[in-house]
Ligand code: SF4
């Protein structure tokens with residue numbers, strides 16, 4: 001069976017940030033960039049950031065939060081989820 005990006009379908013849009021980053025705590029280790037399967041973390045110069053529309057693609061796996069050893073990333077499950085569900089899996 002072929003599983004492609006179209007299998008991730010939007011449901012209820014989430015409003016508000018449920019992932020936040022404290023750049024003062026960030027050590028630029030790059031773990032969040034490596035672990036995010038949706039490629040939503042970016043690095044520009046000496047700054048790491050989440051793409052602006054991350055909630056439309058984030059699958060709420062929490063991996064970025066788990067791997068950030070400096071505690072720079074805060075993650076809370078959004079009420080009702082972001083609306084990303086796997087149609088097949
Ligand atoms: S995992 Fe944490 S400390 Fe490492 S680059 Fe990402 S935000 Fe910064």
Ligand code: SF4
Nearest residue numbers: 036058059061062064
């Ligand atoms: S929760 Fe998962 S998909 Fe969302 S930004 Fe973090 S690592 Fe990426």
